[in-house]
Amino acid sequence: MSVRVRFAPSPTGYLHIGAARSALFNWLYARKTGGTFLLRIEDTDFQRSTDESTRSILEGLKWLGLDYDEELVFQSANADKHRAAALRLVEEGKAYRDFTPKEQRADANVKQEIAERARHASTEGTDHRANPYRDLSLEESNRRATEGEPFAVRLKIAREGHSSFEDAVYGLQERDYSEIEDLVLLRSDGHPLYNLSVVCDDIEMRITDVVRGQDHLTNTHKQILIYEALGAAIPRFAHLPLILAPNKAKLSKRKHGEVVSLTTYRDRGFIPAAFRNFLALLGWSPAGEEKEIMSLAELTEKFTLEGVHRSPAVFNFSDADPRQWTDQKALWMNAEYIRTLPIEELLPMVRAEFESAGLWRAEYETSKREWFAKTIDLIRQRFYTLKDFSGQGRAYFADDIEFDDAAVAKNLKKEPRLKELLPALGQRIAQVKTFNVVTAEETLRAFADESSVKAGLLINASRTALTGQAVGPSMFDVFDAIGQSRSVARLRDAARLV
């Protein structure tokens, strides 16, 4: 039977990078095995689900290049089927109506409550099967339900035995039934609960392999019990190690902010292939492979569930240091992609960046196309994100240069003679007949000799005069890229900064 996997996010916020990685691994596994990759939006929590989140998830997957097969499924559309399944289990005696009035529970301190309740239970000794309605006759149960008494539906867990499954990543997993309480399938308001919905939908979508975060590992036993009650085939499971924050806690929106959102990476100038590559290597590594830069095709070819790790991975970043706003390796990988991508693939991304920065000009695709490609190719060597093209790279495409104070101090203000030398150099350059990398160098060096100054002085001063910065490509390439007339104008203008 061919592999069918799914990515099933809940649309309660942006796409979390951990979720994005789950999607990626599912996708890779599907493509690797020639299987099918499905997408299901788990929007059953109508309080928190938003259309905007759904849109953001779809955009995120598209950005990462993860296309899904078949129709998108919205879990909320199947609520009736989930309800019917639960009621069917009641009829079959595999589940029962619990008429205990619903407890009020404040979401904020659930974890604490659970711990307290558990502590209590362990001192008194609990019986998960002690529910008084567990053995109510079906007739009585039906009668009370017909009379309109509210009830939740609970799955009847056997008193003896244990469940087990072989996780493709974590190995054999066993859990005694005594540790599992009769879990609620349907709320008293008729709303189907997560574990039921997931199982029903996975059955209906004919999912063969459930690949998801490790946070679901222990709940899997409950889901298996639901599969069994429903008489459905149990899929294979593979749980993925969690991605942790530097403080070793689960990465979360509330605590760690935008660094966990996939859209942040898009908005801050990441190349999809680079971020995808980075994500793939977080919690997975290809067998006997030292190369880390891998295309989607290579990742697909190398991907195996056996290569998935069991220990969690720390996503390393620092709130204190803006240069480390995200993992340094991700940043390095993005830079690597920026300088090695075929220029034709990079250009559209730069264009998008320029359009949003207001730097785009139509002639970059027509009369100045060649110049544009050459200039981008020149400056990309030392850039980390696409943002750098409109930031540090601005001087090549606009005339309102921003001068870096440190650069001005270092390259212009230190030598008073530059006040005369710069315009004079400009004058000299203006006279060059054929201005290019070679003649720019000849002119500058000759002028330096005549003026009895080191070429380096003029080179560095020119760099700041022309680009506003202290760092950049070889200066003669810069002259060539910026062109004769603009170079002359900027050299003259820079005298005021000396």
Add this chain to the structure above:
RNA sequence: GGCCCGUUCGUCUAGGGGUUAGGACGUAGCCCUCUCAAGGCUAAAACACGAGUUCAAUUCUCGUACGGGCUACCA
């Protein structure tokens, strides 16, 4: 509290009964050089701890510690 999972340089990781414990990011230094990168070379940097098995344990087993997850009429 109970159950489950994990632990190799700061981080991502390779490896696996005998290795100088390998690579990548980051850090430092050198080379190159008109600056900064890139590139090349080099350096510092790790098997959580304790027992057991064994001629030999970082690797296998068991404990301990630490970290994480789950435990809800949330998803």
